[in-house]
Amino acid sequence: MPLKRIAALAALALALTACTGNTPQNSGGGNQGGVKVANDEPGKKVVIGFSAPAADHGWMAAITNAAKAEAGKYSDVELRVVEGTNDVNLQISQVETFINDKVDAIVLLPFDGAALTPVALKAMKAGITVINVDRQFDSPFAARSTVLGDNHGMGVSAGNYICERLKGKTDAVVAEIAGIDSLPLTQDRSKGFAEALASCGLKVGNRVAAEFTVESGEKAAANLLQAARKIDAIWNHDDDQGVGVTAAIKNSGRNEFFMVGGAGSANVMREIKADNGPHKATVIYPSTQGADGIRLARLAVQGKSLGDLVEVEVPREVQLYAPVVTKDNVDRYLPTAFES
Amino acid sequence: MSEDTAAVAAQKRERSPAVRQSGASGLLGSAAGRNAGLVVALVLLCIGGVVTAGDRFADVDNLLTILRLAAVIGVVSVGMTFVITGGGIDLSVGAIVALSSVWATTLATQGIANNTHWIVIVFTALVVGGACGLVNGVLIAYGRVVAFIATLASLAAARGLAEIISNRKTQIVNVPGFAAFFDASVLGVPVLVVIFALVAAGGWVLLNRTTFGRRTFAVGGNPEAARLAGIDVRRHTVWLYTLLGLCCGLAAVMLVARTTTGSATHGGLYELDAIAAVVIGGTLLTGGRGTIAGTVFGVLIFTTLSNVFTLNNLSISAQAVAKGAIIVVAVLLQQRLARRT
Structure with a gap:
């Protein structure tokens, strides 16, 4: 019994420290991020x-590794x-196996959402x-709850940042x-990007x-750099x-533009922090989903x-939010970034 | 008439060596011996499954899960057995599955299906698959393009066309009746599995009990001798690829039913899975010898393997290594058995 009490006290202490600041903590028990202690009790x-x-x-x-670590x-x-x-x-057959096994829950990141819908319904x-x-x-009946990144929001964030940086330059x-x-996620990102650019009078000149x-990124970027003689962002x-994109840019020797990344990998954040490459910002798409x-x-x-929610049930x-990471705030996001 | 009798007479001459190799007549003798290795492998896998996963493996629902997974790739593999037995190869099967699935699920096709009958979707997929196979066959037989190159070209072209038609989007099927039919079960056996069984049985009869099958062995064993024996080798080759195309169309229908979608990403690397299943089944890559039963075992071995790995939380990477090892061991065993007989 005393052991249990000590554990509970420790958990409470951790929760309190987690509540005192807004800085995210990437280590410690299962109660980071301000979740009620009661929830973490077995x-x-x-x-x-x-x-x-x-x-x-x-x-x-990183998705699978973070899930494993969390379950641990x-x-x-x-x-x-x-x-x-x-x-x-x-x-589909993997999910069928889970159903046969009568597991309590299935966390599913489908290769294609529509294609896995029938088995999820089952x-x-x-x-x-x-x-x-x-x-x-x-x-909507295929899942109890859905965790989403904000793909549209990523496009908006990236577009707004580029608008801000290119302020006044309408021929950019x-x-x-x-x-x-x-994938619908790509279509959402592009839509958000185009909308945000339109709000400051810009548009996407070249798209690949x-x-x-990595390989596909190198190929696409090499083609893009050939197609566009001058780029601003x-x-x-x-x-x-x-x-791969960065490799292609280095090979071309071009440096007249700046680049905004997506998803938020650790090496891009380190590049942003050191300010030694084309990346000046990246937009996060959490790998902790x-x-x-x-x-x-x-x-x-x-x-x-x-x-922290008043609601009795799980929503x-x-x-999740898609913040822009720049040199100014990179330290806050680096700890939860994924290694590519 | 006279041409036909000449062909039949010629086949009789041609038949004895080819048939002895194929084991079609001595089914219980050499064929059973050759399939014994596969049965042993499958039994070993099942024992492995029971030991490591116990009741979770030895369960009717789990068995049906394995069979449902095997059904789609199994239908492609049966068709592939014919092409490889006939001395050819087809690398474009995955792409044809993708193209058929996309063409059969366009808004236009679905509109027609909704106004008439869901069978339109099945029909479209079969026609598209068959037409792709026909193009492959004509290119190879009459255009004299090497099968490897011709089907490599179709692989790229068919998937590209699938991407163009679908605009790289996933097309969701909203045709009542279609999903209901394929989701159903006959006496507890899922319709998809029934289709696979029918295709395998039909393929066995076609290969071992008909003139078409005997011609296939002859064409694969020695095309020049087959030609001299009066078989129209080129026309037969076209038929073989068309047959495989039809199988791909059918597999596309099954995949559309299973996922309720058509997509240009469907059928990725099916060519490798199908060829691997055919080869470990005992069909000679050089042609002239082929076995449908062996192919079915080959498919079941691979799907059971991935099921056992899934049940034990083992990684796909380890599974790929095991898959490679099984292919090598199976081929080595076959060579030893072939030398002994």
């Missing part, structure tokens, strides 16, 4: 199945991770709590290097699309493909509420 055991696309770029690898913090969570695949047929019908992460299903050439064009991988949707999904799944199954949707 409850009913929760078996969570986790499935995501193949970890073929840093952000996606709770003694009452048993996480079953099936490692990623980009074959929707195989991912899981919900079987009484399993499905938490949808990042790529949305096309039926703005280029865009998108991610996988077939890559596939989130580039927004690159994704910092993983950004490694999977970890948030794990937390929500646990709370929903145990019937707990989301601390239907949680949308």
Whole structure:
């Protein structure tokens, strides 16, 4: 008993320190970010199945790693991770296996939201709590709760930052290097970007699309630099493909423009901090969504509420913010950034 | 008429060596012996599954999960068995699946389907798949383009066309009846699995019990001898690729039913999965020898493998290594068995 009391006191102390400042903490127990202590106390055991696309770029690898780390913090969570695949047929069968296993919850980042909707509906019908992460299903009944980044907001943030920096220069050439064009998330980002630019009289002069991988980023950027003789600003949707984009820019020897990244990788943030490359800013797309999904799944199954909210149940949707990281505030975001 | 009889007579001459190799007549003898290795491998995998996952593996629902996963790639692999037995190869199957899935789910197709019957979607996918196969076959047989190059070109072109048609968006199917039909079960067996079983059974009969099958062995074993024996090798080659195209169209329908979507990203790397399943099944990559039963075992071995890995929380990377090892071991075993007989 005394042990338990000490643990509770320690947890309380941690929670108090977490509440005293607004600086995010990236270490410590499961109660960072101001969640009520009661929520972290072990409850009913929760078996969570986790499935995501193949970890073929840093952000996606970070999603699974953060989810595993989060589950490891709770003694009452048993996480079953099936490692990623980009074959929707195989991912569907992974979810079917979770249903057969009668897990309590499934945290699912689908390769294609629409394609995984039928099997997610099946899981919900079987009484399993499905938490949808990042790529949305096309039926509201397919998930108990959804954790989303703000793709549209990323575009808006990037566009607004570029407007601010190019103030007054209405003939500026703005280029865009998108991610996988077939994904709705890419379309949302581009839409937000175009809208924000339009608000200050700019538009996207050149647009190319890559596939989130370093190789595709290099190829797309090399083509873009050939196509546009003079550029003032580039927004690159994704910092993983950004490694390739930066390589292509270095090879071309061009430096007349500045670049804004996307997703928020640690190496881009270090570049911003050192101010020694084309990146002057990046827009965050949190790689901790999977970890948030794990937390929500646990709370929903145990019937707990989301601390700090008055609401009794876990919300239907949680949308994360897309802040702009610049040299001024980079230290705040670097600790939770992912390595590409 | 006379041409036909000549062909049949010629086949009889051609038949004995080819058939002995194929094991079609001595089904219980050499074929069983050759498939024994596959059965052993599958049983070992199942034992591994039961030992590591217990009741979670040995469960009817889990069995159906494995079979549903096997169904789509299985239909492609059965078609691939014909092409490889006939001495060819097709690298474009994944792309054809993608193109068929996209074409069958465009708003236009869905509109027609909604006004008439959902069978329009199935029909469209089959026609698109068959047409792609036909193009491959004509390029290879009459254009004299090497199969590897011709189908590599189709791989790029078909996926590109799928991206253009779908505008790289995922197309969601909203045709009542379509999903209901394919989601249903017949006596507890999912319709997708029934389709796979029918295709496998039909493929076995076609390959082992018909003139078409015997011609396939002859064309794959020695095209020049087959030509001299009176078989129209080029026309037969076109048929083989068209058949595989039809299988891809059917697989696309099944994938659309499973995901309720058509997408240019569907069917990624199916060419490798299908060729691997066919080869470990015992079909010779050089042609002239092929087995549908072996292919079905090959597909089941790979899907059971990924199921066991999933149940044990093992990574896809480790699974890929195991997959590679199985292919090498299977081919080595086949070579030893082939030498012994």
